[in-house]
Amino acid sequence: MINSSGKVTIGSNIYFGADCMVLKGVTIGDNCIIGAGSIVSKSIPSNSVALGNPCRVVCSFEEYYQKRLKKAPMEAAELVNAFYERKRHYPLPNELTEEEIYYKSDSTFGGRFNSFDEFIEWCKQQKK
Template identity: 40%
Template sequence: MNVKSKLLKIVLGKKASSEDYIDHLRKKGAYVGTGTHFYSPAQISIDEQYPWLIEIGNNVQLTAGVRILTHDYSWAVLKKIYGPVLGSAGKVKIEDNVFVGSNTVILGETHIGKNTIIGAGSVVKGKIPDNCVAVGNPCRPVESIHEYYKKRLDRQFKEAKELAVSYYQHTGSIPPEELFFEFFFLFKGSDELNSIFTKQMQLVGNYQQSKKFLMNNKRMFKDYNEFISTVLSNSK
């Protein structure tokens, strides 16, 4: 463990890293699958009052500000009026291959289906089906995962161009190839990957599927030089 890791461990404790927080939750009784990652774990809050009510599947990505709740104390208002303590507890189940956007709140009695994207800032309660994109308060499906996939494919060049032009205008320099570590399918073949691009291909454990796609991909540009000269042609 290097000095930085040791300091984070001292300051942040169980939330020093994704691995530390997940290990802590498992010891408490929550189920967390393999390949799951907590981004900015210090900003994520998982309810530990009833940890065995939490089930997070494989390859789930939780981002900064996500909160998962299995209980609340709203019964305090009822107690003040009527007298009895009325408990509140509900299970949260997140199935495999789910992305949860920043500052999302997931309430008890929620089941998020597999292959699903939850948009940032959502408040989720109840059943979210498999294979969809869901957003809002209350969170509701807005499109299928296949529709979203097609949309993202169609927007790759536009967004990569915007990234390149903004970098050039801000710095006055040609952007390095590695800046496009999420857009390299536009100009790279399967036999042309450096370590940075290869690492991206290895994410979520389906490297061979990504490689197959890249091998069959009809890339827009023959190489990075053609890509960058094209997108910057009107910006110099």
């Protein structure tokens, strides 16, 4: 039997979804997202979002970011309203830790809403 080996280089600011596999000889550039279950058999350039088996680039990091900026608030509203449907009351701030980016002034987004209550009211309006 003859061995088979190769260097793997993983850049900084990489997010791997669950159960990814990175094969020998692969380089993953900086600022990448690798989707869950992906098998990375070829190098992935910096600033990419890649997924699949074999793993392929599907969009740039910036394209993905812009898409999430639009979609994430609506997902948060769905979560708040589903919480209400299940528990018959709206969540408290400590029950929505990931969503605090929308109403905390020191967050990355700078707080899209002025308060938690304003955020909850906006979520209620999305239900209609």
